[in-house]
Amino acid sequence: MNELAITVIGPDRTGIVAEVTTALAGAGANLSDSTMTRLRGHFAMTLICTGASVEDVEKALLPLGGMLATVRAVEPSAAEEPGEPYLVSVHGADRLGIVAAVTRVVAAAGGNVTDLTTRLTGPLYVLVAEVDLPPGAAADLSVRLDEAARDLGVEVTLRRAESDVL
Structure with a gap:
């Protein structure tokens, strides 16, 4: 079709x-x-x-x-094997390169960003990303995200996403 x-x-x-x-x-x-x-x-x-x-x-x-x-x-895409669903949230002072740094870390862990939203509210920058991770990759990714967050001067959390209920 x-x-x-x-x-x-x-x-x-x-x-x-x-x-x-x-x-x-x-x-x-x-x-x-x-x-x-x-x-x-x-x-x-x-x-x-x-x-x-x-x-x-x-x-x-x-x-x-x-x-x-x-x-x-x-071209219609073939169905992909979904990874494990996680949410990455970042908040802190706005600065250049936050999205680039966080998504590089996710990609290096084999993660696929499936949805990403950012908002700047005054001086506060917020990023929320839905990511699919390879099985077992979350613990290592959490450590690498913490390192990136320290370099950026922001707070980051990684948590398992709840399944969508339709």
């Missing part, structure tokens, strides 16, 4: 999720996976859809004034 990766970015406004998803449904694009957020007054959305052509989706999204939309065909 045809699979499309779609991004939509622009100034946030009321009703934008409804507008985008209505346009996609009208083009015959079935939403299978998505993430949406507001970043300092800007709306950002990434979606995977099936059942429509690149051209039909681009045409459907064109009337969304002030938004930058990109659409491209992607």
Whole structure:
């Protein structure tokens, strides 16, 4: 089946999720996976859809004034063996390189970042990442994250994630 990766970015406004998803449904694009957020007054959305052509989706999204939309065909991915789910949280004074340092440590442990959110609130910087780790990697990763946290002057925690209940 045809699979499309779609991004939509622009100034946030009321009703934008409804507008985008209505346009996609009208083009015959079935939403299978998505993430949406507001970043300092800007709306950002990434979606995977099936059942429509690149051209039909681009045409459907064109009337969304002030938004930058990109659409491209992607190959459906094979199901991956999930690792053990963990949460990494970091908080402390804002400084350059926090995300880079923490994600390098996770990658070096064989971890895959599956979701990451950061927020700057005044001088406080907060990072929360969902990661899949290889079995048995958590203890060593915790030590390496503590070392990185000391170098960065931040606090870090690693804890097993609870399973999603749908």
